[in-house]
Amino acid sequence: MLLEKIKTPGLSHLSYLIASGGKAAVIDPRRDCEIYVEKARAQGMEITHIFETHRNEDLVTGSPILAEMTGAKVYHGPNAAGEVAFAETARDGEKFDIGQLTIEALETPGHTDDHLAFVIHDNGYSDGPVGVFTGDALFVGDVGRTDFYPERKREVAGMLYDSLQKLLALGDQAIIYPAHGAGSVCGSGMAEREFSTIGHERRNNPRLRIDGRGAFIDAKIAEHHYQPPYFRLMERLNLEGANAAPRILRPRRLDLGTLRKDQSDHVIDIRDPMAYASGHFPGSMCLPVGMISAFAGWFIHEDQSIRLVASDEDQLSQAMSHLVRIGLDNVVGGYTGVVPAAANGVTMKSIPMISTGTVKERLDQNASDWTLLDVRDAGERAAASIEGSKHIYVGELNERWQELGKQHHYTVMCASGMRASVAAGWLASRGFEKLDIYLGSMGAWKSAHG
Structure with a gap:
């Protein structure tokens, strides 16, 4: 048997590969999804199932791409805001066999209407489930946000409360496998660790310790969350299925002349902030490579083109990974060499x-x-x-x-x-x-x- 967590830097996104008896399933795959195929094949496993806990708002799903690569079926919950073009609908109580394991769908709406958890049963040890993929309903130290339906805010907060009771009923022994860790925009109170159990969360998670459904609803609607504009793009792409991105490469190399003549919508300087402040090309914005996932979607729209300015090739490769995962693919090219450009007399701007x-x-x-x-x-x-x-x-x-x-x-x-x-x-x-x-x-x- 195998259960492996795959973490996506920047987004704090957690996806999973679970396998038994030569079969494997992937839960909430990211867009650059070769990693799942490589890991499954290394273990002699065939990916036969792909499960989505919900329609993600903060990243592009890799499910349609992974399905094309492997022939696996994709399963998504009911009540999505539109048809999920690449998935079949899984409903409460539906079960899927993965070797000795059985994966059971559990409808857990609240964060989104289509939210599912997937409960893990080991058929050799039948006294309670081993674990549960909780998606964005239950995190380590926090629970999912409920602000995506503002006109129904009390209703959806109450739905999440009821869903959490279903998760708690799985038993204290169940290990939880959430879709995000600390640093994600999907929750502000997550613990730094990414491992826990239902029992530990029951005793320690502040949101689970709130006394009663009404108080929980009041607490949830009092929260403040930001919704970057790119969330709408993610929602659409995760219904339609984004264009394939089977392998991420660094952007095309730009020379200084091309960089300065090109008329892209944005020039993004992905170097360290101190380097940007000391000297940068006029008109460029500062977005350090490690902050692209958090902020690029606020300032860059889907149809806008991008030039990258970096310290080295590794930064360019990392930036491409972050951008592709949130659907911002229109990168014209990348440039390294700000210091040589300055030495050749190119005028730079600085910010004290x-x-x-x-x-x-x-x-x-x-x-x-x-x-x-x-x-x-x-x-x-x-x-x-x-x-x-x-x-x-x-x-x-x-x-x-x-x-x-x-x-x-x-x-x-x-x-x-x-x-x-x-x-x-x-x-x-x-x-x-x-x-x-x-x-x-x-x-x-x-x-x-x-």
Whole structure:
């Protein structure tokens, strides 16, 4: 037997390969799905089933591609917002044999209407299920968000509560295998570890410790979550099936002349934020390679073209992986060589980094032509903020930058300076020039002021 977790960096997406008796199933495959075939074949297993816990909002499914590669059938839950073109419908109680294992579908709506969990039974040990693939209903330390149906918010929160009771009824011995880990946009309170049981979550998960259905509903509708624009793209592609992406390669190499002449919609500098701040091509935005999954979908639309600027070829390859997984395939090419370009006389832009002392001085001066712009999320802002600062979440600057004056001076801050660099880079790409970044941001402020 085999049960292996495959983690997708950036998205904190967890998919699984489970196998027995020469047969294998994949749960929630990502778009670049050769990895599942390679792992199954290495174990002498044939992939015969593909299970989707729900229509994902944060990544493109690999199910139709994997089905074409293997001949396996794809199973998806009922009540999807449209027909899932590449899948058959699995319903509550339906069972699938994988060698000595039986996988049982369990309808668990709430996060989405079509949500399924898949319960693992070992037929050689019949006293309770071994585990359950919980999708986005139950995480380690948290439960799924319920904000995708705002007009039905109390109803769907109640549905999730009822679904969680079904999961808890599987027994404390059952191991849980969620679809996401800490860092995912699908939940804010997940534990750093990615292993747990129903029993441990029953005792320790804050959302499962809420007393009663009504209180649970109240708690869920009081949550605040952001919905990047690319969620709508993911939802559509995960109904239709995205174009195949069987192997991710680095983008076509661009020379300096082509880079500067090309008229792509976005030039994305994926280098370290300090490198970007020190010197970058005019008009380029800052999106470090490790932050592409979290923020590219806020600023880049499906039909827009992209040029990448990187430190090396490895960064370009990583960036392509992240972009393809969220359906942003239109990458014209990639360039490495910012420092040589500068040495050859190419004009570069820079964004200064400033310290806590400078921020404090400016706040004390209360100048009308300067604003401290806090781009953290609403929860962070509510927990602690600097008096006199203005708040716009970094992702929402995709449109709200138009509320800001290009002749005004902004110092951008977040928790450490990383998201502030993304925000400042976006503003710079929109033509803002009076910008600087608070290095250390809220962390530095707390260290200095307690």
